[in-house]
Amino acid sequence: ELPYFNGLGGFSADGHTYSIYLGPNQQTPLPWVNVFANRNFGAMVTESGPGFAWCGNSQSNRLLPWSNDPVVNPCGDAIYIRDEASGDLWTPTAAPIRELEAYRANHGAGYTTYEHNSHGIDQLLTTFVPVAGATSDPLRIQRLRLENTTLRNRKLSVTAYAEWVLGSDREETQHFVVTSWNTERACLFARNSHRAAYGENVAFAATFPRASSFTADRSAFLGRNGSPQAPLGLKYKTLSGRTGVALDPCAALQVTVDLAPGASTEIIFMLGEATSEAEALRLIAHYSQVQIVESAFTETREWWDTFLGALQIQTPILSVNLLVNRWLLYQTLSCRIWGRSAFYQSGGAFGFRDQLQDVLAVLPAAPHIARDHILLAASRQFPEGDVQHWWHPPAGGGVRTRCSDDLVWLPFAVCQYVRSTGDMGILNEQVPFLNGPVLKDGESDSYYVPSVSSEEASLFEHCRRSLQRSTGRGIHGLPLMGAGDWNDGMNLVGDEGKGESVWLAWFLIDTLQKFASLCDRLERVDLGIEYQRQADSLKEAVELNAWDGDWYLRAFHDEGTPVGSHNNAEAKIDSIAQSWGAISGAAPPSRADSAMAAVEKYLVHEKDRIVLLFDPPFDVSTPHPGYIQGYPPGVRENGGQYTHGALWVAQAYARMGEAQKAVDTLQLLNPIERTRTPDQVAQYEGEPYVMPADVYNLDGKRGRCGWSWYTGSSGWMYRIWVEEVLGFQLSGDALELRPRIPENWPECSLTYRYRSAVYQITLINSGDLSVTQLEFDGNVIAGNRVPLIDDSNTHTVRLRIARTAPRATREHEAGMDSPLKRPVRARESSVES
Numbered sequence: 001e002l003p004y005f006n007g008l009g010g011f012s013a014d015g016h017t018y019s020i021y022l023g024p025n026q027q028t029p030l031p032w033v034n035v036f037a038n039r040n041f042g043a044m045v046t047e048s049g050p051g052f053a054w055c056g057n058s059q060s061n062r063l064l065p066w067s068n069d070p071v072v073n074p075c076g077d078a079i080y081i082r083d084e085a086s087g088d089l090w091t092p093t094a095a096p097i098r099e100l101e102a103y104r105a106n107h108g109a110g111y112t113t114y115e116h117n118s119h120g121i122d123q124l125l126t127t128f129v130p131v132a133g134a135t136s137d138p139l140r141i142q143r144l145r146l147e148n149t150t151l152r153n154r155k156l157s158v159t160a161y162a163e164w165v166l167g168s169d170r171e172e173t174q175h176f177v178v179t180s181w182n183t184e185r186a187c188l189f190a191r192n193s194h195r196a197a198y199g200e201n202v203a204f205a206a207t208f209p210r211a212s213s214f215t216a217d218r219s220a221f222l223g224r225n226g227s228p229q230a231p232l233g234l235k236y237k238t239l240s241g242r243t244g245v246a247l248d249p250c251a252a253l254q255v256t257v258d259l260a261p262g263a264s265t266e267i268i269f270m271l272g273e274a275t276s277e278a279e280a281l282r283l284i285a286h287y288s289q290v291q292i293v294e295s296a297f298t299e300t301r302e303w304w305d306t307f308l309g310a311l312q313i314q315t316p317i318l319s320v321n322l323l324v325n326r327w328l329l330y331q332t333l334s335c336r337i338w339g340r341s342a343f344y345q346s347g348g349a350f351g352f353r354d355q356l357q358d359v360l361a362v363l364p365a366a367p368h369i370a371r372d373h374i375l376l377a378a379s380r381q382f383p384e385g386d387v388q389h390w391w392h393p394p395a396g397g398g399v400r401t402r403c404s405d406d407l408v409w410l411p412f413a414v415c416q417y418v419r420s421t422g423d424m425g426i427l428n429e430q431v432p433f434l435n436g437p438v439l440k441d442g443e444s445d446s447y448y449v450p451s452v453s454s455e456e457a458s459l460f461e462h463c464r465r466s467l468q469r470s471t472g473r474g475i476h477g478l479p480l481m482g483a484g485d486w487n488d489g490m491n492l493v494g495d496e497g498k499g500e501s502v503w504l505a506w507f508l509i510d511t512l513q514k515f516a517s518l519c520d521r522l523e524r525v526d527l528g529i530e531y532q533r534q535a536d537s538l539k540e541a542v543e544l545n546a547w548d549g550d551w552y553l554r555a556f557h558d559e560g561t562p563v564g565s566h567n568n569a570e571a572k573i574d575s576i577a578q579s580w581g582a583i584s585g586a587a588p589p590s591r592a593d594s595a596m597a598a599v600e601k602y603l604v605h606e607k608d609r610i611v612l613l614f615d616p617p618f619d620v621s622t623p624h625p626g627y628i629q630g631y632p633p634g635v636r637e638n639g640g641q642y643t644h645g646a647l648w649v650a651q652a653y654a655r656m657g658e659a660q661k662a663v664d665t666l667q668l669l670n671p672i673e674r675t676r677t678p679d680q681v682a683q684y685e686g687e688p689y690v691m692p693a694d695v696y697n698l699d700g701k702r703g704r705c706g707w708s709w710y711t712g713s714s715g716w717m718y719r720i721w722v723e724e725v726l727g728f729q730l731s732g733d734a735l736e737l738r739p740r741i742p743e744n745w746p747e748c749s750l751t752y753r754y755r756s757a758v759y760q761i762t763l764i765n766s767g768d769l770s771v772t773q774l775e776f777d778g779n780v781i782a783g784n785r786v787p788l789i790d791d792s793n794t795h796t797v798r799l800r801i802a803r804t805a806p807r808a809t810r811e812h813e814a815g816m817d818s819p820l821k822r823p824v825r826a827r828e829s830s831v832e833s
Contacts, residue, residue, distance in 0.1 A: 006688065007678040009104075015322040016305075017108040018689045020047040024100050029685040030070045034107040035331075035709055036129045037339035038136035041272065043129055044342060045112050047105040049093025050075040055138050055273040057393055058341030059348025061198045062165045063273060066346045075228040077162040079144060079269070082234055083119060084155040084256070089234055092116050092123035092144060096228035107689070109304035109330045111297065120150035121259075132299035139204075139272025139283055143293055146267070148259035157256045159234060160269040163218060164249040166192035166203055177249040179216035181241075182277070185284045186210035188243070188251045189277065197395045201273050204280040205251035208268040208288035213238035218250035268293050304330065310365035313726060315748040317663075319672035320721065323689075328718040331690045332361050335709045337373070344707030349390040349398065352377060352406045353486070354712055356413040361715035363420045364722070364730060364752065370417055371426060377410060378431040378462040383455055384438060385469030389445070397449040400439060404482035404494070405504055408470055408511055411463035415514035422732025427522065432456040444483045444495060460522070463515065467531065470508060474500035474556065477541030479508055481555055486576065486645075487613075489628025489637045496558040502546045503554065506580035506587075509535045513584075539586050547591060551598040552577045554614070557623045564614065570621045573602050574614035576645050582652035592656065599649055600661075608703050609668045610695050611646035615639055617697075634697035636706060641695040643669055643713035647720055654724035659740040662725055669717065674703070691717055726750060726763065734785045737774070737799050739763050755790040761797040772802040 008028060009020040020032055031046040042058060044066075045051035050073060052064040065076040075096040082089045093114045094103045101118040111128035124145040130137050148154050167173035176194045181187075187206035193199045215221055215233065220240045223232025233239055239254050257265050270287050274280035287293055312325050336358045340347050356377050359370040380388045380398070387407045391398030418424060436450035457465075472480040481494025481501040493499040512535040519528030546553045554564030554574035564574040578595035581587030587595065603612040617639025618629040631638035646669055653662035667673055675681045675688040686692050686705025693711030696704045722728045727739030728750055741748060743765060750761040766772075775798040776786050786797050 006675045006681045008681065011322050011689070015326050017106045018687075020105045020107070022047070022094050022103040022105070024102075027094075029682060030705075031073055031343055032105075032107075032687045033343045033709065034112045035335040035339050035342050036110045036112075037334050038129055038131045039338060040136045041129055041138040041140070042334075042339040042341065043127070043140045044339075045127055046073060046095075046343070047107075048073065048095035048098075048103075049091065049105075049114065050077065050095050052076055053140050053271060054341065054348075055201070055203075056198065057348040058339060058346050060168050060392060061195065061201075061273075061348075062168065062346075063203055063271065064162055065165050065170045066341070068344050068346075070343075076165075077160075077271075078228050079125065079142065080159045080161065080231070080234055081119075081121070081123070081146075082157045082159070084157055088119055090118055092125045108301070109308060109326060110300045110334070117149070120148065121154070121156070122147040122149055122264075126297065128297055128300055130296045130300055131303045132296065137272070137283060137287075138274065139270050139287070141287060141293060141296065142269040142271075143297070144267045144269070145264060146257065146259065147264035148261055151261045153261065154259045155256070156259065157254055158267050159239070159252060159254040160205070160207065160271075161221065161228070161231070161252045162205060162250060162271055164190045164203065164216075164251060166190060166198075167195050174249055175246070177247075178245050179243040179247065179249055179251075181214060181216075181243050182281070185281055185288075186214075187280075187284055188214060188216055188253065189280065190216070190249060190251065198273075201275055202277050202280050203273045204270070204284065205253060206270045206284040206288070207253045207255050208270075208290075209255055209257075211253035212256050213241065213254045215239040215242050215252045216244075216247060216249055217242040218248040221250055221252050266290055307333070307365050310753045311722065311728070312751045313722070313748065314750075315726075316745050317667070319670055320667075323670060323672060324718060324721050327689045328691065328714045328721075329361060329365065331709060331714040332358050332718065333366075333369070336712065336714065337362075337369070340710070342707075342709030345710045347390075347710070349392045350376075350380075351390045352380060352387045353409040354390075356409045357712050358715045360413060360416050361718045363417065364728070367417070367421050367423075370413075371421075371423065374410070374413055374417060374426065375429055375431055375459065377413075378459055379434070379452075381407070381410070381433055381462055381465070382436060382438075382450075383433045383453065383465075385465035387466075388434070388450075395449055396434075397447065399445050399447045400436060400450075401445040402439065402483035402495075403485070403488065404470070404480060404501060405485045405507060407466040408504075408508060410466050411515045412507075412511045414459065414463055415511070415518060418518060419514075419732075420730040424521065427458060427460040427518070429459045430456045431459055431462055433462075444491070460518075464527070467512065467515065471534070473541075474498055475560070476500055476545040476556060477537065478502060478546065478556070479504040479538070484626065485555075487628065487637055489626050489631070490555065490563070491626035491628075492624050493555050493557050493563060493626060495626075498558040500556040501554075502542060502552055502564070502577045503574075503580055505538045505542050505546070506577070506584045509538050509586045510580070510584035512538075535586075542581075542586070543588070543591075546577075551595040552581055552587075552591075557625075559623065561623055563625065568621075570616050570618050571614045571625070571639075572616065573598055575599050575603050575612065575649055579645075579648040579652035582655050583648060585655065592652075596649075596652055596656065596658075604649070604665065604668070605697075606668065608697070609674055610641040610697055610703060611649055611665060611668055612639060612697055613637055613642040613645045632698060634699075634702075636694045640697045640706070641669075643692055643694060643711065644716060647713055647716045651716075651720045651724050654720065654740045657740060659725065660742040660744075662720075662740065663742050666717070666721065666725070669713075671705075671708075674705075690714065728752070728761075731785065733788050735759070735788055735797075737761070737763070737784050737786065737797075739799070739801060741765065741801070743767075743803060754788045756792040757788070757790055758794045759786070759788075759797055760794060762799070764798065764800045765803070766800040767803055773800040774798070 043053040114125040190203040221233035388398035389401040433453040434450040478500035481499035484491040512531040516528040516531035617633035650665040674684040691714040694706035729736040752759040
């Protein structure tokens with residue numbers, strides 16, 4: 001019943017889960033994980049069971065240990081089942097005790113289930129973090145169902161084990177963790193008062209039915225030189241019962257059950273953290289009820305189904321439907337926005353540019369999440385206009401840098417949000433600034449905890465200060481690179497304050513033009529004219545100084561040496577300097593065509609299914625570009641596929657009207673298409689169901705996934721498929737349809753839930769150059785805008801698409817035909833001035 005894509009598992013028919021089958025001696029090349037979180041709490045699990053959990057901040061407040069060791073994959077927690085008659089010991093997951101009988105892990109949105117049958121017992125373990133409306137209870141729930149399939153009575157003990165961290169690293173925190181036993185609820189408490197910002201919190205572990213024995217002593221549980229594969233404590237009838245100070249801390253709780261032939265039972269394990277013992281006891285009491293846990297699990301799945309189901313697509317490509325309809329948006333919200341952690345990285349912090357990009361993907365499903373985060377990001381700005389490159393909640397400690405693009409993402413995101421929602425009111429929201437020392441001359445960055453300033457301003461003013469801070473120009477008239485632009489690794493290109501970024505010029509042109517339109521709508525015409533003047537000046541500077549004959553340069557070093565020139569031995573051509581010329585619509589058509597042809601020739605490798613960021617990689621370049629040269633050539637940003645940037649190549653093709661090239665490029669980046677056979681799985685090694693951050697272009701490792709889950713490429717992949725290829729573009733109380741689908745697609749469809757109404761949209765390739773027709777509820781309407789009506793009805797939309805030349809499509813986009821387009825008078829004034 002599964003559309004399998006490799007020899008280890010595949011998607012369910014509806015795409016809601018990915019099942020991983022582990023028979024005897026079968027294993028995934030690297031851990032295939034699931035990350036589930038709510039606003040306050042999160043957990044990660046692997047296909048074999050082990051994972052970790054955190055509360056509030058996945059880097060500084062881990063409850064269980066995080067490890068990214070793909071070889072050992074150590075167990076920081078486990079559930080053990082012991083036959084009390086025979087002494088046989090096993091786990092319902094493939095780790096830490098692996099049996100010959102098969103296992104199946106099912107990763108879904110917000111949960112993972114494990115199925116196993118051994119020793120005459122059917123075992124089903126469900127792990128999830130509750131998400132239901134405004135409820136974001138800070139705990140992980142594990143529900144174990146056991147069924148006796150034999151003809152004899154069985155007595156079993158079930159033991160849940162977890163290693164406390166209560167901080168960042170167990171080695172640093174274990175001596176400060178104090179544990180205690182609460183008789184009232186038969187639960188274990190753990191505290192670490194030395195934790196910054198979380199010192200008053202209480203971690204807890206509890207079971208239902210109540211635990212019959214317990215220990216908080218890891219040394220006693222595992223034994224001298226012991227391991228999770230054979231814990232000494234489970235060779236005894238009961239656990240030691242030790243708690244207190246100066247222990248190697250853990251939480252081990254044991255429950256005993258009796259099962260008649262054919263009988264079944266459920267055991268609930270809770271692990272979380274609360275602000276007080278009273279709150280912890282309340283949570284334990286609430287979830288110590290089978291019906292409450294079942295209800296919470298149902299509500300969690302329904303919440304995710306509602307969120308992920310707001311927009312569904314059907315294209316002729318099954319792998320596209322599977323990825324876009326569930327996994328991309330789930331990866332973006334659960335991992336990138338809420339969890340900010342995964343197997344290969346566990347950052348915990350918010351990146352200023354990072355999550356501003358991520359939240360734009362959730363606009364069709366949950367615009368309020370985007371709104372809240374935009375205001376949060378604005379609150380991390382200093383009065384001078386610069387921002388924290390990243391910061392850690394809740395205290396707000398972070399790094400102030402000279403990165404040149406961070407602050408521009410705020411007006412960029414605001415323009416997209418206002419365009420999509422029509423919510424002009426957000427521009428008047430008052431947001432405070434941060435107080436902190438400015439960077440000294442020669443100081444590239446500084447980490448500290450800033451204070452909140454008494455000065456506050458409208459969101460519009462925050463954006464204005466961002467753009468004002470970005471007006472610095474070098475000798476070529478291009479924006480200053482600072483300590484790196486979008487590519488942080490090029491941190492030495494402009495560290496003396498003179499280096500310039502060509503990519504940032506395109507990005508600023510795009511943002512300045514969009515924000516100029518907002519200024520016009522707010523009757524700030526003079527400011528809009530000034531922003532348009534700056535955009536025009538940047539266009540002129542790029543064309544005059546950054547064209548290298550066949551493509552655009554990437555940057556200039558402080559002393560004027562170019563990056564991304566055909567004269568360079570390394571980094572001759574960089575993709576984002578080409579793609580953003582087309583994305584912004586600012587590059588002249590002939591040069592955009594030439595630049596993207598060079599990208600196709602030098603950077604798109606169809607055989608290896610990789611789209612390189614630039615080529616050749618840095619290795620011995622002088623002047624030194626920065627820490628990017630410390631990566632092995634062909635790895636990550638250093639000439640590998642950095643998927644985030646590779647997706648902009650597909651977006652550029654779409655903006656140019658090259659629909660087939662856009663789709664082909666997106667499919668090169670589709671992880672499902674990389675893992676259709678066991679050989680492909682062995683080469684790629686990453687999960688088929690989530691986007692990778694990077695793919696290696698390294699001899700012997702070419703085509704191998706670098707890391708997955710914790711990457712902004714999931715949000716961009718979603719947006720480019722939905723907005724650029726399928727042309728689904730929200731515009732306040734209307735929907736604009738601007739599809740760019742390949743000519744060999746007869747049709748495709750979208751279903752969009754707008755508040756109480758449902759829109760069923762069909763896009764049809766007419767094959768006729770002269771026909772473009774839009775029908776709304778059976779009536780032909782002019783233009784490409786469909787009204788969005790909150791009326792509880794189902795509306796039908798049919799768009800017959802004329803087969804137009806790519807150039808016409810591209811020139812249409814360059815005209816900035818959007819609800820934010822500036823009045824003719826303002827554009828004329830700009831030209832005259």
